[in-house]
Amino acid sequence: MTNEPLRLGIVGCGGISVRHVDALRTLRAAGFRSFELAAVCDLREGPARQVTRMAAEWLGREPAIYNDINAMLDAGVVDALDVTTDAGAHHRVAVPALERGVHVLVEKPMAITARAGRRMIEAAQRGGAVLSVAENYRRDPIMRLVKAAIEGGVIGTPRLATYLSITGNQHVLLGTSWRHDKLRGGLLLDLLVHAADLLVYFLGPVKRVYAETGILEEERMMQADAAGANDWLYRHREDDVPAGSTVRPTAEDTALGVLRFESGPIGYMAYTSGAPGERLGTHLLHGSRGSLRVPGARSGRTPVVTPATDEGGAETLDGDALLERLPGFSLDDVTQRLFDGAARLGRYEVPTDQVNARLVAYQLEELARCIHGGARPEVDGELGLHAMSVPLALLESGATGRAVTLDDVTSLVAEDYQGPINERLGIR
Template structure:
């Protein structure tokens, strides 16, 4: 590790460039690599991946000096300040904890970990090390999400008491027979993979109310038959590897103060096209964002102006996605408030997902944080 900026030095705007690395060069890892490479305040100093061709491809593309198949060797030798972790879910906790204990700041891809227990150990490690722990919820960086958050914060909708959110795919079970569909390595199916994005967006838009209880149900109707992967026909599933997770999950979530949130997620379903949405119901107005259909993204607000019903169409800026998530992480690293960014919010998301799975297994509502 280099002589990392201390919070007070960071707050004073130190000119030293941060040395960063990326572990995992799948699609998500490639987004982190591109974000760092485009940032003039950092040096992309090291990459780690099992695939030689990806190390060569992205190492050459961005002139990265450190290239490692062994991520532990990278952490020990590359003299980094911060690292992105974009690997299978079950590896997030051991990698993040090792990096934090080595004095590095860490951002992982979502979900934070395969369960809340592992996520809690990550937060504990961040607190012990006094380093930033962040999780990349890149979809909250969408332009329409940002615009709707501004609407909510303006008070136009009044008190929010009910919301619905979901991500339903026409087809799209990732990696049939791979770690994605094995319970131990992924922690869960559609809810863990894409439902957590919608949970994060909805709670973010609603002002972070605490979830107090979950009542959920899960189903696996496509994956066990080899359906819903790369097309709606039967896919080749690795022999002897069962489909261990759900391909559809629904949840009724109770919120502090009496509010409620409905959450649904599915990797494959008999619908005409993918659908992602968040709908908010307030005392003074309602709003919805939706994307995935043939008409493209939309955002609409219904309220009343001067006693007359009104439909508002907020101006939507560009999507930030992974680049914005990485930029936010770097801003936290350069701030004077590392202790405030210890992964606690992402841990709360993990606790909700755990409660949903526990509820589905028990067939009963499960309290959270009781």
Template sequence: MKLGFIGCGVISTAHLEGLQQLKNEGKKTFDLTAVCDLRQDRAEEFAAEVERRLGKRPEVYTDYRRMLEEGRLDAVSILLDHDLHHTVAEDCFAAGVHVQMQKPLAISPSFGRKMLADAKKYGKVMTLSEPSVLGADNVAMARAVREGIIGSVYMIMDYATVTLGRKYFAGTAWRHMKGRAGAGWINDHGVHRTHFFTEVNGPIKEVFSYKEIFEKELSDGETIIRPSGEDTSVTVFRFANGGLGHWMCSTAAHGEGTGGVWIYGSKGCFRPGQHAKLEDGTHIPMSEIIERYAPDIVQNPFAHSYVELWEAIADQKEPISSAGRGLEALGVVFAALESATIGQPVNVQDIILGKMHAYEDSVIEEMKSFEK
């Protein structure tokens, strides 16, 4: 099947590495025949890298609509700013092309619901590239926890801070503007975490959160912006099965960043990517957990995302990282943002179904201001 990339920015290299791993391992995969970026020079440079890694140079475009018309593609990976996801996805579906969307699914839940409806309307597959739940490590972890390796999950703690020095995250100013990114880091980084939480321990029922913009100005040395997206959030939540969670993320740390995840159950603790430690002192390394629970899964999460896309198209197999699960993850993020906006706990389903949307309204308002 023929594949195209829409967007040749930083994340495109990770996707290319995933395709390369599948090729090197002799696994069935897509033929990357077209790439598109608004910047011709970036698209040409990326096409050269594709040729170096995969042995064939793709066609280069600067207009994705033209690529859809001329490329005879089966599927595309959409690797663009969050506010463009829903529009580009619909154009792809209408052109008869299946879609893999780089997370988050959409800039906000209402657009995520529209994308799911559009995929159904046109009869096309839409999967989500969400590396926090894909690849051998993550699949093994989720299967092990769900099958009771640490007993019933009591609580999950997840802390992530980065030290930007008042500069732009990933060198991109748009990630700090909620009209382009949907929120601050709680959306860009946060959907990784909320998708992971729900994959490991099921649906999150209720959320309470505080949010803040501590850094009022950011700069890359040439331009200065005043962020509208939050740089810090502190959230507590309750799973439908009664488990609890504490989640904090921030791009406003100074001096020293931090990061770590702990999953505590009735029989032990799981440290993702490291080990499980049981109450009787048993230490189970990640390598053993992978061998036991996910020997069939490719290691690279982005490679796994293309296995899922292929199987969804060819075999109608339900992916782990489905668009529906992506909407659920986005719903948890926006439940936290809604809670911090109104000062009350929020039911996640009220966000997913569109019953509550005070924070989302502010995102859409800023989106419209950028269009003027």
């Protein structure tokens, strides 16, 4: 039996939303008929019109435009929402939808605070709706291979995780001022949640963290072409802050944290965009029999394993050699169809925009299958809440000077940092 396409609404028509429209085109090209784009919603008309133009060109049909989520829900025109607003608005959009039984795929980070995330999970339970979180990095075929390599014992028992991203400039990231505003998102939630979700995917849940955090860059400049080649996606930014003006960040741009995973390994996570000069970036997993270098998600580059010197020298294994070591590894059927039929990939060469669209396509197709078949999404509300609670735990620890358990963040006990945000946003 074939299911009728579900009616999808995209809420938040900024930079990433265009990739979500592209994902619908990608699904169609791969022969999937899970969704039709029925409506879009944004507080501002300009971004909404940009997305409907792309939809008309790529999908052959212009969706309806709304400027208020409740009006869109009252109109009864959608079965599911794809929430692509800034993080500060995720709960405002998702809670009323889920309560009415409208299913939701929400961009990462799932919510602005753990309390907001918890309210989304409860709303999904009340409405009997599917809640899925778009943690796209783990859906990259190369990350599936990394996970299989770890589970296949290629580096032995995992011991140590290192994630470093040390960069710095004085600009507003992507020209979106909300990425420096703790009431709307902030760099650590926005960016570090990707690394957090990957580490949780590879090593399991985090137990406890300790961190120092801060704002190193106290004033940032709005650049005219802040998003480079993707600048056309971010033109709406000047509605908030005109080019050439400055922003004083309220959200931290730096966290140096130590993590303990429930399964045993220790991790070190360092992120800053407030350290100009030499850049440092690495993502490494060490185990009892060697290490694995995790390549950048969506890069298509190969993972590299360096075995322990007493395990046959320091010869490194790349993706193809890894595939040989993992004869049982295979990509799932949806990933295979989206990645040109390949059952196994050790590396790939696909333009980043297309990779983005394919990974979002995967997430949408998964949502449709969960709606029709009743299965739980891979990243459901609880897992999405856990991943976003890693950067939140770093922020809580930085605010209090104490180690913080993930349980205390997800069960809303640790709220020294988040409490004032909840209060200002009316999250109870």
